Amino acid sequence: MPPPSRTDAPDNSPSTPMLVEGFGLDQRLRPPEMTSFLTPEADLFAVWHLGIPDVATDSWSLTVGGAVARQLTLSLDDLRALPQTEITSVHECAGSPLAPSVPQRRVGNVRWGGVRLSELLGLAGPEDEAAYVISVGVDHGRYDSAYHDHYEKDLPLGKALDGTTLVALTVNGAPLPVRRGGPVRLVVPGYYGTNSTKWLTSLTVSDRRSTGAFTTKYYMDPTADARAQATPVWELAPNSILVAPADAHVHVGKPVEIWGWAWAHEPVTEVDVSVDGGHTWTSAQVAGRTGHAWQRFSFAWTPSSVGEHILACRATTDSGTTQPSTPRRNRIHQRIIFVTQE
Numbered sequence: 001m002p003p004p005s006r007t008d009a010p011d012n013s014p015s016t017p018m019l020v021e022g023f024g025l026d027q028r029l030r031p032p033e034m035t036s037f038l039t040p041e042a043d044l045f046a047v048w049h050l051g052i053p054d055v056a057t058d059s060w061s062l063t064v065g066g067a068v069a070r071q072l073t074l075s076l077d078d079l080r081a082l083p084q085t086e087i088t089s090v091h092e093c094a095g096s097p098l099a100p101s102v103p104q105r106r107v108g109n110v111r112w113g114g115v116r117l118s119e120l121l122g123l124a125g126p127e128d129e130a131a132y133v134i135s136v137g138v139d140h141g142r143y144d145s146a147y148h149d150h151y152e153k154d155l156p157l158g159k160a161l162d163g164t165t166l167v168a169l170t171v172n173g174a175p176l177p178v179r180r181g182g183p184v185r186l187v188v189p190g191y192y193g194t195n196s197t198k199w200l201t202s203l204t205v206s207d208r209r210s211t212g213a214f215t216t217k218y219y220m221d222p223t224a225d226a227r228a229q230a231t232p233v234w235e236l237a238p239n240s241i242l243v244a245p246a247d248a249h250v251h252v253g254k255p256v257e258i259w260g261w262a263w264a265h266e267p268v269t270e271v272d273v274s275v276d277g278g279h280t281w282t283s284a285q286v287a288g289r290t291g292h293a294w295q296r297f298s299f300a301w302t303p304s305s306v307g308e309h310i311l312a313c314r315a316t317t318d319s320g321t322t323q324p325s326t327p328r329r330n331r332i333h334q335r336i337i338f339v340t341q342e
């Protein structure tokens with residue numbers, strides 16, 4: 001039999017052509033502009049390490065294999081025929097793995113739709129030794145002066161089965177655009193964006209972690225204790241951003257609302273606000289969490305003096321983890337506001 005021609009081959013056959021080559025990112029909004037609870041897809045940041053593959057059509061297949069009783073090969077129609085679910089989830093980039101302690105504040109909050117990974121794993125039947133799920137995207141290219149023939153991430157089996165992790169087909173109710181990882185991507189709510197593999201072509205159940213560059217060389221945080229092992233960039237550390245007041249619309253003696261968004265892999269139970277550059281802190285009101293969405297916090301402030309004021313916010317979770325003031329990706333967010341006499 002002759003080899004299949006390019007037009008017969010599925011979109012995710014080996015060496016999918018690339019639409020865009022090499023690393024790129026698109027950061028639309030800065031924190032003061034993140035005013036809506038749901039981020040419109042067109043305003044959500046995008047990141048690609050190796051490029052954007054050319055996957056314009058419907059001929060896609062996803063395999064689920066490895067340490068499972070039954071290997072699955074699913075078309076887009078097969079995925080659409082399975083029970084669909086939606087989850088609103090904060091989507092945060094961990095920042096460059098080459099500069100992991102620089103806060104980038106690339107974040108948004110969107111509604112993902114698709115099939116629960118637990119549903120697919122239920123059909124495949126993980127074997128007893130199963131401990132991780134490795135996800136592979138079809139994109140390939142150069143990153144950090146080496147060639148990578150695909151993008152590969154992993155997550156613990158417990159997270160894969162928790163009912164929130166999705167094989168996603170939609171964002172904010174619309175099919176995933178190719179740039180967004182369409183037609184099929186992984187979404188791991190509560191984990192950094194790097195784990196949500198775009199252009200998802202295979203899921204492999206394994207007794208050990210992935211050995212790929214994006215899980216060993218990149219996205220491994222060194223720990224403070226040099227003897228301890230580096231830790232995978234998985235769960236979202238507590239973080240928060242100041243949205244308002246946007247700028248110089250604050251006047252002496254006039255009450256103003258300081259508000260923003262807070263999130264973590266677990267619910268945020270406290271947000272403190274400072275109006276003096278972090279010397280003193282006061283509790284803000286914090287909304288409860290739905291799904292894995294970000295939570296609104298709000299604080300009424302009446303400035304009492306003219307001049308520069310450094311506003312800051314700090315999120316803390318139920319288990320007591322909070323944001324640091326040292327250079328970390330979730331370093332406390334601050335902004336200078338100039339207060340005037342009206």
Ligand SMILES: Nc1nc2c(c(=O)[nH]1)N[C@H]1C(S)=C(S)[C@@H](COP(=O)(O)O)O[C@H]1N2
Nearest residue numbers: 046047048049093137151193194196197198
């Ligand atoms: N296949 C593939 N998936 C990927 C990436 C990638 O380069 N290739 N980048 C990751 C990173 S670092 C982030 S922050 C998110 C960004 O998703 P977005 O572009 O939809 O915002 O995708 C993740 N998934």
Ligand SMILES: [Mo]
Nearest residue numbers: 093094095194
């Ligand atoms: Mo990222």
